Amino acid sequence: MKKYIIFFFSLIIFFSCEENNPNEVNVYSKRHYQVDIKQYENFEKLTGIKVNVIKAGDDELLERLKNEGKNSPADLYVTVDAGKLQKGVEMGLFQKINSDVIESNVSDDLKDINGFWIPITYRARLLVYSNERVKKSELSTYEDLANDKWKGRLLVRSSSNAYNQALMSSLYANLGEEAITDWSSGVVRNFARDPKGNDRDQVKAIAAGQGDVAIVNSYYIGLLLSSEKQSEVDAGNSVSVFFPNQGESERGTHINISGFAMTKNAPNKENAMKLLEYLTGIEAQNTYVNNSYEYPANPMVKPSNLVQSWGSFKRDNLDLNALGIYREDAIKIFDKTGWK
Numbered sequence: 320m321k322k323y324i325i326f327f328f329s330l331i332i333f334f335s336c337e338e339n340n341p342n343e344v345n346v347y348s349k350r351h352y353q354v355d356i357k358q359y360e361n362f363e364k365l366t367g368i369k370v371n372v373i374k375a376g377d378d379e380l381l382e383r384l385k386n387e388g389k390n391s392p393a394d395l396y397v398t399v400d401a402g403k404l405q406k407g408v409e410m411g412l413f414q415k416i417n418s419d420v421i422e423s424n425v426s427d428d429l430k431d432i433n434g435f436w437i438p439i440t441y442r443a444r445l446l447v448y449s450n451e452r453v454k455k456s457e458l459s460t461y462e463d464l465a466n467d468k469w470k471g472r473l474l475v476r477s478s479s480n481a482y483n484q485a486l487m488s489s490l491y492a493n494l495g496e497e498a499i500t501d502w503s504s505g506v507v508r509n510f511a512r513d514p515k516g517n518d519r520d521q522v523k524a525i526a527a528g529q530g531d532v533a534i535v536n537s538y539y540i541g542l543l544l545s546s547e548k549q550s551e552v553d554a555g556n557s558v559s560v561f562f563p564n565q566g567e568s569e570r571g572t573h574i575n576i577s578g579f580a581m582t583k584n585a586p587n588k589e590n591a592m593k594l595l596e597y598l599t600g601i602e603a604q605n606t607y608v609n610n611s612y613e614y615p616a617n618p619m620v621k622p623s624n625l626v627q628s629w630g631s632f633k634r635d636n637l638d639l640n641a642l643g644i645y646r647e648d649a650i651k652i653f654d655k656t657g658w659k
Contacts, residue, residue, distance in 0.1 A: 341587075341590075342367055342368055342369060342590075343368060343369045343370070343371055343587060343590065344368055344369075344370055344371070344394050344395065344587045344590040344591050344593075344594050345371045345372075345373075345392045345393050345394050345395070345586075345587065346359075346370060346371065346372045346373070346393070346394065346395045346396075346397060346594075347373050347375070347380045347383070347384065347393045347395070347396045347397070347582075348372050348373065348374050348380075348396075348397045348398075349374070349375070349376065349377045349380065349397065349398040349399055349400075349403070350374075350397055350398070350399055350577060351374060352610075352611050353610070354606060354607060354610035354611045355372075357606060357610065358598060358603055358606055358607070359372065361602075361603070361606070362594055362597050362598075362603075365597070366593060366597075368590045368593065368594070370594065373393075377398050377400065377403040377406075377481070378403075380396060380398075381396075381403070381406060381407050381410060381412065384396065384407070384410075384412045384582060385410055385412060388584070389584045390584075391582060391584055392586060393582045393585070394581065394582055394585040394586065394587045394588065394590065394591035395579050395580065395581060395582065395585070395591050395594065395595070396412070396413070396579065396580045396582060397439075397577065397578065397579045397580075398577070398578065399481070399575070399576075399577045400481045400482075400485055400575055400576075400642065401431075401436075401438075401485070401575055401576050401578060401639035401640065401642045401643065402481070402484065402485050402488060402575075402642035402643035402646050403481070403643065404431070404435070404436040404578055404580055404640075404643070405639075405640045405642065405643025405644060406643050406646075407435075407580055408433070408435045408436070408580075408640075408643075409643070411583065412580075412582060412583055413435045413436065413580040413581060413582060413583055414435070414581050414582070414583050414585070415433075415434040415435055415581075416434060416435070416436070416437055416580075416581050416592075416595065417434070418592055418595065418596060420596040420599075420600075421437055421595055421596055421599050424596070424599035424600060424616070424617050425437060425438060425599055425616045425617060426438075426616060426617070426618045428634075428636050429441060429576060429616050429639075431578075431639070431640065432638060432640070433640070435580055436578045436579060436580040437578055437579055437580075437595060437599065437616075438576035438577065438578045438616040439576075439577050439578060439579060439598050439599060439604075439607065439616050440576065440577045440604075440607050440608075440611070440613035440614060440615060440616055441574045441575065441576045441577070441613065441614045441616060441634075442536045442537050442538050442574065442575060442576075442577075442613050442614060443536070443537040443562065443572050443573070443574050443614070443632065443634065444482060444485070444486050444534060444535070444536055444537075444572070444573045444574070444575065445534075445535065445536075445537050445560055445561060445562050445563065445572060446458060446464075446532055446533070446534060446535075446560075446561040446562075446563055447521075447522055447525065447532070447533050447535055447540065447558040447559065447560055447561070448525075448531060448532045448533075448558060448559055448561060449525050449531045449532070449557065449558060450557060450558060450559055451557075452531045453531050453532060455559065455561065458532070458561045458563070459563065459564075459566075460563050460564045460566075460569065461486075461490065461502075461563050461564060461573070462494075462502060463563075464502075464505070464506050464509065464532070464534075465501070465502045465503075465504075465505025465506050465508075465509065466505070466509075467505075467509075469509040469531075469532060470508065470509050471509065471510075471511055471530075472509060472511055472530055472531040472532055473506060473509045473510055473511055473530060473531075473532055473533070473534075474510075474511050474512070474521040474524050474525060474529070474530035474532065474533040474534075475506075475510070475514055475521060475533060475534045476514050476515070476516060476517060476518060476520075476521065477514040477515065477658075477659055478514065478650070478653035478654075478658040478659060482518075482536055482575065483534070483653075484646055484649050484650060484653075485573070485575045485642045485646075486534070486573050487499065487503070487649035487650075487652060487653065488641060488642045488643075488644075488645040488646050488648070488649040489573045489635060489637055489641065489642060489645075490502065490573075490649075491645040491648050491649050491652070492637055492641040492644075492645050493570055493635070493637060496648065496652070499652055500652055500655060500656060503652050503653065503655075503656040503658055504656045504657075506656075506658070507656050507657050507658050511524070511529055511530030511531075512524070512529060512530070513659055514658065514659050517539075518533075518535040518536050518539040519539055519542070519543060519551070519554075521533035521534070521535055522535060522539065522540070522543060522554050522555065522557075522558055523550075523551075523554045525554075525557060525558055526553065526554040526557040526558070533558075537560070537612070537613075537614070537626070537629075538611055538612040538613045540555055540558075540560060540612070540629075541611075541612025541623065541625050541626055542611075542612060543555030544556070544625060545612070545625070560629045562629075562630075562632035562633075564633075564635070565632060565633055569633075570635045570636075570637070571632070571633035571634045571635040571636065572632050572633065572634055572635060573634075573635050573637075574614075574634045574635060574639075575639070575642065576616070576639060577613065579595055579598070581595075599616060599617055600617070601617060601619055601620055604616065604617040604619075604620040605620055608620060608621070608622050608623045608626070609623050612625065612626055614626065
């Protein structure tokens, strides 16, 4: 009798896992921005499809997807780093995304060449510099940050940060191990202080006179300048933006994307596809750029007026999957060179 009871409840669990709610889509999200709430609310009003979101760190979400296997309720995984998307691909957690709508919505050079993920926005990992203590003409490339002229003047967050790991991965892919080991050693020697805080904190440190140049993500400057806190606006106004590696023969500024992947066993695949098509469309792309100050993945949409005021730039056209492929090598360089 006990055996039949267990079997009965197993059937209940099985059918509950198999049953789809036709009016929902489930998202595992590393993103933590207010604009996402607005996007999902707009999508629900438009389609009647409710977006359920579970937030956690990238590694935690990927491990959860792996452990849940075929019984995972997740339809989509979204993160702020192409390297983590590549990791999920290597773990066999995603399926290819095929949509003519998305294909036409997204810039070709931002797409996954293997078709497992799609970008919704991108950001540049650029330099900001003190308006009082640095001339624009002094800046040139990421590589130049190892120059002795910047000794005691550089500010940046820790090596454990995904944005810095992505930057180092891109440098590894472009320049090779020996060159970036020397570069990282030089950058560490030039630190104004031990790495700490987030990108906003690096800008605030420049405003406080603790350093002169910082490596930050572009959208943080937009968030500072649009902040309701006067101290953050003042910090944003104390610096100017510089896009490195813009020379005619140079590769361009490093970028990274926020992007979605479709889970391998997405129970609401049709709804998930509708959400992706919506988020890459013109309406949603304008919502992103005017609220989070990210760059649009859709080439038909312009950045916000504030971001446009910084000027256009050449972006590094490196295959963004390299940000995952070379991640472990990049971390070893950080450790070897003492970048805390």
